[in-house]
Amino acid sequence: MPTHQLPRWDRQICTGVIGLDAAQAQMMNDRIAQIANSVHLRSGKPGCAPTILIVVSPQADAVAKRVADKYPITLRREGSARLDRFRQPKQPVRWIGTTYEGAATNASSALNGYFKDGALPSAASSGFTGSATRINEITRGIVSSMLVIVDPAQIGSVKLDALSDYVAMVALARPGLGRPAPTTSILSLFADATVAPRSITRFDQDYLSGLYTTSPNHDASWQASSIARSMKTTKKQDGPK
Numbered sequence: 001m002p003t004h005q006l007p008r009w010d011r012q013i014c015t016g017v018i019g020l021d022a023a024q025a026q027m028m029n030d031r032i033a034q035i036a037n038s039v040h041l042r043s044g045k046p047g048c049a050p051t052i053l054i055v056v057s058p059q060a061d062a063v064a065k066r067v068a069d070k071y072p073i074t075l076r077r078e079g080s081a082r083l084d085r086f087r088q089p090k091q092p093v094r095w096i097g098t099t100y101e102g103a104a105t106n107a108s109s110a111l112n113g114y115f116k117d118g119a120l121p122s123a124a125s126s127g128f129t130g131s132a133t134r135i136n137e138i139t140r141g142i143v144s145s146m147l148v149i150v151d152p153a154q155i156g157s158v159k160l161d162a163l164s165d166y167v168a169m170v171a172l173a174r175p176g177l178g179r180p181a182p183t184t185s186i187l188s189l190f191a192d193a194t195v196a197p198r199s200i201t202r203f204d205q206d207y208l209s210g211l212y213t214t215s216p217n218h219d220a221s222w223q224a225s226s227i228a229r230s231m232k233t234t235k236k237q238d239g240p241k
Contacts, residue, residue, distance in 0.1 A: 006223045007099040007141035007174060008211055009036075009051075014044030015171075019056030019150070024160055028054065031164040035200060036172060039212040052146045052171045060151035061089040067096075067147065074098060085177045092154035092190045093163075094177060095170050097146035140216035146171050155190070162189060165200040172208055206231045 015032050017025035032052070033043035044050075057063050068075060068087050075096055076083050086096045148167055155163065166189045169175075173187075181187035184203040188196045210227035218226070 004219055005101070005141035005216070006211065006214075006220050006227075007143045008216070009041055009143050009172065012042040012044060013052055013171075014048035014050050015052045015054065016050030017054045017056070019054075027160060028164040028167065031161070032168040032171060035165070035168040035208070038205065039172070039208050041172075041212070051144065052148070054148045054150065054167055054171075056150040056152060058152055060091070060094070060149050060154075064094060064149050082177065090154055091151065092156075092158075093148065093150050093166065093170065095146060095148045095174075096177070097174065098144045100142050100144055101140065102142060141220075143174065146174070156193065158189060158193075159198070162186070162198040165198075166190075169200060169204055169208075173204075173211060203231075206234050209234070 013032075013036055015029050017028050020028065036043055055063060064086055068083055072083065075086070075098070078099065082096065086094050088094075148170055150163070150167070158166075165186050169186050175181065175187055181191065182203065183192070183195050184197070184201055185207075186197050186200045186204055189198075190196075207227065210230035211223075213230065214223045214226040
């Protein structure tokens with residue numbers, strides 16, 4: 001069942017990229033790690049078991065359908081609408097993940113299963129390991145895995161650096177798929193190419209900072225208000241530009 005808080009990563013992430021050459025994959029991994037580190041999330045060492053998996057594939061629609069068909073119960077825990085939106089075709093980037101109410105543990109098993117059952121392209125060298133997630137009595141929303149699928153045919157002229165920032169924001173903030181984003185955010189990248197930022201913005205950074213510093217033990221409404229207050233305070237401290 002869905003968490004009634006704003007889920008976020010706990011302490012550490014590990015990213016993996018499939019479908020780019022080694023240099024491009026490293027660039028994306030490094031950029032995500034840099035942004036994650038800015039909100040005090042550690043990045044896993046080389047060879048770690050990915051909890052954030054980015055798949056770049058010209059068969060993005062088919063990959064998403066295979067994953068959704070194989071794991072309808074797991075991926076529907078946060079609502080059918082989220083899974084239905086993930087299935088829709090011709091999206092430049094789509095994402096879905098799993099969350100729990102409890103303490104973060106080694107949750108890479110969720111992604112591990114996608115590989116074992118053939119739902120995702122081969123990743124034999126990814127070094128995936130994992131065990132079942134244990135849920136403690138501490139109540140807070142924890143992100144345990146994220147799958148991000150990129151369709152090269154749908155992203156237009158977007159460059160790798162902009163795409164990496166977009167994916168980082170998606171993976172760390174978990175916005176609703178298809179939800180309109182403000183033009184002050186990198187999340188508007190595919191909404192209007194004429195005005196969208198090409199890198200993560202101060203708005204994005206302030207939001208992430210608020211998300212990862214707000215109390216984890218309150219409900220989503222309280223947390224959202226706390227983030228808004230944090231962003232407003234930061235803007236006032238910065239003063240007019």
